Amino acid sequence: MTQSTTVRVGRFHQGRLFEGRPEALDAWRVTTDDADVAAHIASLLGGEPQTNGSEGGPAYEVLTSRDSVRVIMDGPDAVAAHMVLWRNNRIIHQCDGSQFLSPEEKKGQPCGCPPLLQDKKQAARDGRGPTPVVDLTFRIAAAPMLGEFHFMTSSWQLAAQLSDLMDALERIDGPAVCDLTMELVVYTTKAGRGVCYRKPVVTVLGSPDTVPPETPPAAEPPPAPASSAPRRKTKRAPKPATPTVSEPACSVAVDTALLHRAAQVLGTSDHQETVTAALSAVVAGRQQAVQLARLREHVGRIADIAGQALQGEDSSLTRPVPTASQ
Structure with a gap:
């Protein structure tokens, strides 16, 4: 498994060091020493080029808004x-x-x-x-002229899939269009602990002449032209309040009773769906205890707001909350 000796212009990351601590991200981070490459990445994948705060690392970084990027990989090499x-x-x-x-x-x-x-x-x-240690080299399908990027990971899940990945690339017999994705994994342990993290996944789609171009993000419709005719005012329904989680939290323990109540409010059928719905912005990390109180506060706020919105409409909200043994 040898790789091209072409100089690689940038690197993809799933995390970063923030205030001296490792932080898992829910979208790709790209670093590069080339300001023009950083600007192109921002225009393609979202985000803004900024100075990289890591000492000794590339000069620029872009915190993109994409957790999946279509790339071109040149075979098993x-x-x-x-x-x-x-x-x-x-x-x-x-x-x-x-x-x-x-x-x-x-x-x-x-x-x-x-x-x-x-x-x-x-x-x-x-x-x-x-x-x-897995090192993938690729070009961005929407702008292959930018040059080669790479992504390094110690993911056991990706290591376990290398044989299938190599076979799929071999079958294409040339450049292969792939999706490089940070896939969200959410589950509840036997001890009742809610765990979520992002794992890297490579999906081989086919050769460039058989895979249609990636659909760009939908643009917002332009504002309607002004009209001299009087318009009838319509009363808009108020938008429901949506709580947000400002920072990705770490993997933490979640009470079973709290999961049951969240399931009642959110209408989900099992713990995995509940955690996905209520904590989709949470990305796992290594420091569990640091964010425990903050996460409980966020989950409580979600349940309270949803409960207030549905009070009187869902009789299940008035039932006793099941215990962990129920």
Whole structure:
């Protein structure tokens, strides 16, 4: 899995460092050293070019409004993957999952990693085994002349799908049009904890001559022309208040009773739908406890506003809230 030696003009990210802390994002972030590239990315994917606050990183960043971007990947060579174990800021193990890639004296020898992916993950959790590093190279389908970008990730989910991805790219036999997506995953653990995060997904669509151009975002209709004729005023229904979550929160525990009440108000049938509907703006992170109080406040506000709007219309709101055992 070798990659093009062409200089890559930018990189896609799923997160950033914000005030010294890692922050997961719900839309792609793009960094580059080229101001013109940053301006083009903003015009294509939304956002505004700004100075990158990360020390030693590219000069510019764009926080886009897109969680999915149509790209062109030049066959299987656009994918590189290996396994790495770091210790004391240096690589002590690098392999392809079955054979060593370095150091040179061990290259080609069995690396000793377990054959099953689940066992590899457990070894990595225990600090005994390496984690995946996947590097994708691509061009943006709407503006391939900008040059090549890349995306690096340690996602086990994407690593597990590499074989299928490579086969799909091989079948295209040339440049392949793909969707690079930050897919939202939401679920409830057995302990009743609501968890959500974004995982990278690559979907191979076909060759450039068989995939229609991506539909641009719909533009807002222009204002109606002024008319000298008097218009009859119509009374508009008031817009319902919509609570917003200003910052992405971390993965946190959510009470089962609170999920049941949210399900009653939102009309959802299970915990996953409830969490998706009420917490769709939440992106998982690593710091669970920091945002717990803030998240509970947001969920409570959602339930209160919806309850006030539906009071008297939904008799289920007057029923006792089920307990966790119900």
